[in-house]
Amino acid sequence: MENERVLDEFRAAGALLEGHFVLSSGLRSPRYLQCAxxxxxxxxxxxxxxxxxxxLPAEVRDLVEVVVSPAMGGVIIGHEMGRALGRPAMFVERPTGTFELRRGFALEPGQKVLMVEDVVTTGLSSREAIKAITEAGGEVVGAAALVDRSNGGVDLxxxxxxxxxxxxxxxxxxxxPPELAAIPAIKPGSRAAA
Structure with a gap:
């Protein structure tokens, strides 16, 4: 799927937003993709x-045994990636502020995991999810997201x-910039800003 077709999907869903947005990282942006x-x-x-x-590169896709995504934003795309790959899907969540597997989800020691997010900007949530997966015994062999907003700067x-x-x-x-400062800020994501 080419970039313009992907953006068309977001436009058709009313999910490509323009304005002044507070990202989970605390940074501000004039555009926001509402993956939900x-x-x-x-x-x-x-x-x-x-x-x-x-x-996904074949060498990653061929290793994946399970898909794990961070709640809240990654749950749907993680589930759909599990379906697309024919693999089970589960998620980590933050009941006390730190990601962990719950709800009976468990990983086998060394189980090969694809971590899937909706959007990556700074990579903080992704790195936190990868840490939780590793601590639960999984081996993260790759990461994927619908949208990379890192401007090429993320290293997971x-x-x-x-x-x-x-x-x-x-x-x-x-x-x-003055034009952004003149617009009231909106926090559209699921996680409190840093």
Missing amino acids: RVLMDPSRAERLASALADR GVPFTALIKLDVPTYQPDAL
């Missing part, structure tokens, strides 16, 4: 996950594949 909206249509979620699964310590790279500027809250 694009994934609320099961057939669209299936198309996007299939395209992302097809984009494992091969990383994104369906689309969206290079949107981000700003510190005290260094906003």
